[in-house]
Amino acid sequence: MAERCRxxxxxxxxxxxxxxxxxxxxxxxxxxxxxxxxxxxxxxxHGSSFSGDGKKAIEELAHVWKEVLG
Incomplete structure (x- = not known):
């Protein structure tokens, strides 16, 4: 998921x-x-809901945002 976002x-x-x-x-x-x-x-x-380890998913998102946008 993080790679797709990146x-x-x-x-x-x-x-x-x-x-x-x-x-x-x-x-x-x-x-x-x-x-x-x-x-x-x-x-x-706007998109699909995610079920699972939300903590990990949000932490990965934070890392990607910082890498690409920060």
């Missing part, structure tokens, strides 16, 4: 969607705070 963000950054996701150190803190809640289900606005 590739999508990289392609966005080279398109009119560059900086589509506002990223800052505050976003990183929020993602880690959410991961600490250890959710079992993640429901997103």
């Amino acid at each position: 590739e999508l963000l990289k392609s966005y950054q080279q398109s009119p969607f560059a900086d589509y996701i506002p990223y800052s150190p505050a976003a990183d803190r929020v993602l880690h705070d959410l991961a600490a809640l250890r959710p079992k289900t993640l429901a997103v606005m």
